[in-house]
Amino acid sequence: MGKNIVILVHNVYYMGGTTRAVTNLANMLDDIGHNVTIVSVFKGQRDTFFKFNENIKLESLIDYTTLNQHSITEIINKKIRKIFTQWSYPQYIHPDEPGINQFSRYSEALIIRFLKHLKCDMIISTRASYNLLVAQYAPEHVIKIAQEHMLFEKHSQALKESIIKYYSKFDLVISLTQKDKDIYESHLTSSKIKVIPNALPKGYFNVKTDKEKSNIIISAGRFEKEKGFDLLIKTIALIKDDIRDWKVNIYGDGKEKAVLQELIEKNNLNEIITLHPTTKNLPTLLEESKIYILPSRYEGFGLVLIEAMAKHNAVVAYGCPVGPLELINDEVNGLLAQAESLTDLSNQILKVINNQSLFNTLQHNGFEFSKKFEYEIIRNLWKNTIESVNKTL
Known part of the structure; x- marks a missing residue:
C-alpha cells in the first residue's frame, strides 16, 4: 500500500538543479504507488518550470502570485525588516541559511506550524535549514528523510555543528555523492546514510x-x-x-x-x-x-x-x-x-x-x-530505500 509522502522544498517554481531533482523524485515516488504532495515554502510564479505527474499535489505556504493574507503579510514584513530588522528577523531558521534574507518571523512561523501539524506517513526535506526544522518540529510518528543537495564542507561551521546535532533524529540521510556520505559517516551512524544520486528525467x-x-x-x-x-x-x-x-x-x-x-x-x-x-x-x-x-x-x-x-x-x-x-x-x-x-x-x-x-x-x-x-534505475534505488526504512521502524 502506498505511503502519504510530503516533499518539502524551498521553491519548486524556480528553475534549478534541486528543482529538477525534486521533480524527478516526486514523479518516481508517484510511479511506484505513493501519494505525493509537494509543499513549496515559496511560490513566485503560477506554473512549475518542470512537469510533474498528474497525481502529484502542489501546495505552497507563501504564494506571491495571489495577494492572499500570507503573501501580503510577508511583503509587509520584508518592508518592515528594512527598518526593524531585529523585530522581523527569523528566530529559528539557522542564521547561516544561504537565503536567510528571504525569511521573516512570519514565514518561519508558517513553516513550523505546518511541520507540527503534519498528517502524512513520511516527509522528505531537501534543504539543510528545513532539515533542521523537520528534526525539531515534525511529529514523532512521521518517517523523516533528509536529502542534501549542498556539500557538507560548503556549510558554515555553525551550520555544520547544527547538522551534526540534529541529523541524528532523521530515519535516513540521503547524500548525492560517496564523498559527502563519508563525511556524514564520521559524525552519524552509518546505517542512517545512503547515497542516491540524482536521476536523468524519465524518457x-x-x-x-x-x-x-x-x-x-x-x-x-x-x-x-x-x-x-x-x-x-x-x-x-x-x-x-x-x-x-x-x-x-x-x-x-x-x-x-x-x-x-x-x-x-x-x-x-x-x-x-x-x-x-x-x-x-x-x-x-x-x-x-x-x-x-x-x-x-x-x-x-x-x-x-x-x-x-x-x-x-x-x-x-x-x-x-x-x-x-x-x-x-x-x-x-x-x-x-x-x-x-x-x-x-x-x-x-x-x-x-x-x-x-x-x-x-x-x-x-x-x-x-x-x-x-537512468530514471528507472534511480527509481528502483528509492523504492528499495523506502521499503528498507519501513522495515527498520
Missing part, C-alpha cells in the same frame, strides 16, 4: 533530433558566482583566435547576467559567446552541440554533466568539489581541469577540439556512463 534517452552536431560549446546554470561563468568567459578570451569557427552558448538567468555580458563585450567575444535565457529545451540543444563545459567553483552533484553525456557531448569541467571529481574519470569519460585555472581549462578545451580520436572516446564512454543514472 531522456528517447528525446532525439535529426539535426547533425555542430561546432557548438554549451554551458548552463544560474548566473551566480559559484557557477563560474566568469571563468569560462575569461578562458574563451584566451583561445578566441583558435576557435573562430565555434560558438559558445550559455543558458541561464541570475544576478550576474549584466556582469557576464560586460565581460563578454570587454573581451570582444560577442561573435563567439552568447548569453541565452533559461530554457526548457536543453535536451534538444545538447543533441546539436559537441562539447559541454561545467566551470563551477563547486558543485553538489552536477546532473547537467550526465545530461550532456547522454546526448553524446564531450564534457569538460573544473575538478571542483565534489560532483565532477566523482562523475568524471579524466580522459576516459570527460576532461578535468585544475580548479579555477583559466590556462588549464583552455588547454583542455583545445585538446578535445583538436583531437578527434579523444573526442570520440569521451563521447562514447560518457554516453555509456550516463546510463547508470
Whole structure:
C-alpha cells in the first residue's frame, strides 16, 4: 500500500538543479504507488518550470502570485525588516541559511506550524535549514528523510555543528555523492546514510533530433558566482583566435547576467559567446552541440554533466568539489581541469577540439556512463530505500 509522502522544498517554481531533482523524485515516488504532495515554502510564479505527474499535489505556504493574507503579510514584513530588522528577523531558521534574507518571523512561523501539524506517513526535506526544522518540529510518528543537495564542507561551521546535532533524529540521510556520505559517516551512524544520486528525467534517452552536431560549446546554470561563468568567459578570451569557427552558448538567468555580458563585450567575444535565457529545451540543444563545459567553483552533484553525456557531448569541467571529481574519470569519460585555472581549462578545451580520436572516446564512454543514472534505475534505488526504512521502524 502506498505511503502519504510530503516533499518539502524551498521553491519548486524556480528553475534549478534541486528543482529538477525534486521533480524527478516526486514523479518516481508517484510511479511506484505513493501519494505525493509537494509543499513549496515559496511560490513566485503560477506554473512549475518542470512537469510533474498528474497525481502529484502542489501546495505552497507563501504564494506571491495571489495577494492572499500570507503573501501580503510577508511583503509587509520584508518592508518592515528594512527598518526593524531585529523585530522581523527569523528566530529559528539557522542564521547561516544561504537565503536567510528571504525569511521573516512570519514565514518561519508558517513553516513550523505546518511541520507540527503534519498528517502524512513520511516527509522528505531537501534543504539543510528545513532539515533542521523537520528534526525539531515534525511529529514523532512521521518517517523523516533528509536529502542534501549542498556539500557538507560548503556549510558554515555553525551550520555544520547544527547538522551534526540534529541529523541524528532523521530515519535516513540521503547524500548525492560517496564523498559527502563519508563525511556524514564520521559524525552519524552509518546505517542512517545512503547515497542516491540524482536521476536523468524519465524518457531522456528517447528525446532525439535529426539535426547533425555542430561546432557548438554549451554551458548552463544560474548566473551566480559559484557557477563560474566568469571563468569560462575569461578562458574563451584566451583561445578566441583558435576557435573562430565555434560558438559558445550559455543558458541561464541570475544576478550576474549584466556582469557576464560586460565581460563578454570587454573581451570582444560577442561573435563567439552568447548569453541565452533559461530554457526548457536543453535536451534538444545538447543533441546539436559537441562539447559541454561545467566551470563551477563547486558543485553538489552536477546532473547537467550526465545530461550532456547522454546526448553524446564531450564534457569538460573544473575538478571542483565534489560532483565532477566523482562523475568524471579524466580522459576516459570527460576532461578535468585544475580548479579555477583559466590556462588549464583552455588547454583542455583545445585538446578535445583538436583531437578527434579523444573526442570520440569521451563521447562514447560518457554516453555509456550516463546510463547508470537512468530514471528507472534511480527509481528502483528509492523504492528499495523506502521499503528498507519501513522495515527498520
